[in-house]
Amino acid sequence: MSDPTQPRSPTPGDDWPAPDLPRGRTFPAQLLLAADLLERITEQGLPADRSLQRELAARRKMGRRDRERVRELTLFVLRQRQVLDWLLDDSAASMAARVAAALSLADALDPVLAEVAGLTPEAAASLARRRAGRFASLPWTVRFNLDPAAAAQWQAWQPDAPETLARALDARAPVDLHANPRHGDRDALIDELAGAEIEARGIAGLPLGVRLERPARLTRLPAFEAGGFEVQDAGSQWVVRALQAQPGERVLDLCAGAGGKSLGLLDEARGQLRLTACDLHPERLDRLRTRTQRHGDTTLELRALDATQALPADLAGFDRVLIDAPCSGSGTWRRHPELRGAAIDWDGLAETQCQLLERGSQATRPGGRLVYATCSLWPAENEAIVEAFLARHPSWTATRPTLEGLPDDAVTPDGWVRLRPDRHGCDGFFIACLQAPGDRPTA
Incomplete structure (x- = not known):
């Protein structure tokens, strides 16, 4: 008699996703560890990559393959949660059950593991039956692993080649x-x-x-x-290049975070910038300070401030301003799959993005360049924010970037840059280059 927890051999068209597990069997302790890590990542809003690195490095007695198995199962559940919940027919399934469902897609779920995960024989048999269907017949929101909020954003955007994009967002990002x-x-x-x-x-x-x-x-x-x-992801590097900062210029990175783009700007200009990096969170700037010391840049000015409020008087007259705005992070789902299910205050986020664009424009000198960028796919955080700004400030203009090597299909008919993981091999990014009114335009 066949094992009811095992799916049948796939037939053409059953293109189900499956975790890429190392050779060898999965033990109950590994299933439970992956489930525990998933619970902490989701409940505490932790970055999955850093959490996995820290937690697995602390388990010195664990073999390399076992650590890689736990890592792969954890990331697979975060990426494929909608698919796994559909297989389990339970949108509130436990993390252990989701890990078991992931193992079933790898043909690696046995009765012992199913029991450890809390699946009854009936639930395991139901899982196998649902797994026997065609993946292509699932609702598109399930295949694309979109919760209701993300599905609404996707539908509003209606990207071309949606299946290809969805698969790319499920893949492992390059380094x-x-x-x-x-x-x-x-x-x-x-x-x-x-x-x-x-x-x-x-x-x-x-x-x-x-x-x-x-x-x-x-x-x-x-x-x-x-x-x-x-x-630094290639998409972030394109954001840096879009600013086209020239040696000797004053440059403001208004939302610097830990400073990857600040360091990129300095590298592009071989250190010959008067660069000010700001962020709301001082601890992020502390990390940037450590990075700049290793990098050899000691003249960078760091300012902890709320850039949605009026800026200090001396933060004005910059040749170039970069706003790497806080966003949903949907373009980074490959690296940060935990963001797929993050709760987002869309109205509050849009207000913050609009305020940052206003403050950034006030800090830009006449004729200077402002770059507004997000690592989001959604037009509500991108085109809608920039177009509303231009409607309020008709003397500002959008400029089509002239970046050597930038793929032609990355520039939209309106002149925005849209980078997609399926087409450009990087995280999803939106970049808008804006020119301040004035008779001394930047190059």
Whole structure:
């Protein structure tokens, strides 16, 4: 008699997603650990990547394959939660049950694991029956792993090639680096990585961009300790390049966070900027301060402030202003799958984005350039915010970016930049380049 917890062999068209598990069996302790990590990540709103790195590194007695199995199961559940809940026919399923459903998609669920996960024999049999259907017949919101709020945003946008985009958002993101040209050119960094048995290649269109062929430990490398590179997605690097900051200019990074784009701006101009980085959270600026010390940039000015409020008088007259606005993060779901189910105050977020754009425009000199960017896919956080700003300020103009190497299909008919993981190999980003009124325009 066949095991009722095991799905039948797939037939053509049963293109179900499945976790990429290392060889060997999954033990109950690993299932329960993945479930525990999932509960903490979702309940406490923790970043999945950092949480997994910290928690798994602390389990020194755990083998490499076992750690990778727990990591893969945890991330798979975060990415495929809607699919797993459909299989379980339970939108409030326990995390242990979701891990069991993930194992079933890998043909790795046995009766012991099903019992440990709290699945009754009847529930396990139901799971197997639902798994026997065609994945393509599931509702699109389930296939795309969209909760109701995200589904509404997706439907409002109506992207072309939606299936391809949805699959890309479920995939594992690559590891990208931004080379520091003051340490050596990109080829020298690639050679140094090769010496550490880390395969890497340049990223098309990004002179300082490097992509690893597979994930690797980087923080102990001499090149990292010497400030030779920073980890930075290719999409973020395009945001930096969109500002087109020139040596000697005053530049304001109004929402700097931990400063990846600030460091990128300095690298692009080989350190020859008068750069001010601001953020609401002082602890983020503390991290940036540590990074700048390693990077070799000691003249960067750091300011902790609420940029939705009136800015200090001295924060004015900047040649270029970058607003990397807080957003839903939907474009980063590959890296941060925990954001798929995050509760979002859409009205409050839009108000913050509008206020930041207003403050940024006030800090831009006549003729200067302002770049508004998000790592969101949703027009409500992108085009809608910028178009409302331009309607309030008709003397400002949107400028079509002229960035060498930028894919033609990344620029919309309206002149915005839209980067998609399925087409451009980076996180999803929106970039708007705006020109302040004045007779001394930036280049």
